[in-house]
Amino acid sequence: MFVDPLCPECWALEPIIKKLQLEFGQYFRLKHVLSSSLTRLNINSKKIDSIAQLWEKTATRTGMSCDGNLWFDNPITAPYITSIAIKAAELQGRRAGIRFLRKIQELLFLEKQNVSNLDVLVECANSINLDTEEFLNDIHSESAAKAFQCDLKILSEMEVNEFPSLVFFNENIEDEGLKITGLYEYNVYVQIIQEMLGTKTKPNPLPPLEQFLKIYKLVASKEIAIVYDMSITEVEKKLKKWVLQQKVKAIPGKHGTFWKYIENED
Template structure:
């Protein structure tokens, strides 16, 4: 787990406006899942003021090439203790036993599946990303398996046919366009020298200046970064009600609710 906050190349500020956020992440990243309570709280508080896009980082190409010297991880079994740490630190439920029972061989298939959903819409990408994370983090499913990814798409299409078309998703999942979109994300990861997930880049719409924030962070750190690029930006005033917050997100963990209620 790395915690880092740094300015991007130019620090020029412009007048307040909508903020564009790029989220570099991976469906198999336990710290990205751990940060969901804070990330969801930020989006809820600044509704209509933020625009975001997910970039798939390709955390694990395969276990022959993967090596994380910071956490001394080079084999699937060694990933389990890191997921246990993420669960303990964040309070988010995480099925770390997947690394003992049925370890994913790669995160690339899940990344491609998210990009296949994105070919339909950004909402489809975000909703699918959440559902495929739940599949592994909450239910211990092996999301390196294509049949699991297909089934996740079918379930999402059944629950929300207005968001995802199952037939198109199935076609795009095996098509070239989704893989090309993932390759473009990997290129951006390399260009920005991003080595840890999650990583957020925030900047005002149309600006070249911005802030980069890396790793698992408290909500206050995300909001501080947001204020650095848009000092005049204010959250939408509302009273957070537990039932209202649960309805807003649909599928939600108790830890995410606790984070939202913490703002008082």
């Protein structure tokens, strides 16, 4: 899975990836390969306008909230630092890297935080219980920089220049991968997995919604709607009842609501 942490389209792929992992997770392993929009390093006002517009359009079209005003209020100045930070988190385990990437996306798209700022990155590492001291050492280390360079090399070799892109490989290393660029309906990805398996496998049953929230901690109405085949109206009606029961907390975004699971202290 080729992702740019600052790309709203990659953020919009999140609900589909969650559903694929829940329904067909035993049939595939997911490897994240990071890119960084180096073109944004020398951003001028014209570029800022077009990036902000793209964010707003993506949010409106996909239902995954992101606020284009970030580019006027708190612009990202060094995007490659964000990618190196994700690689530093990954040095504490693959799952740690994935949790860190998700947290970065939440801070960026929901809270309009500058995720190339070291203080924000350390706070992010803290919030997902990484070893912060180790993370700080790794972010300045050759290991994280090399890991990111390795991702850029894979990008180049596989001629990936649009995000998100998914490349599907089967167990036979000799076979070429199947590259899918952009954002598609969930069923397209299911069809690809089933074709590669050579059988129409049945999806796993989904966990109860409360369990889903407990696993992922913070999810968008859109994520719940896609995973559970519900309308946004149905999702919000159900979750508003849970707010009253103090199971979740509603976090309004610019283009949709997010729901934070409230851990029971008992």
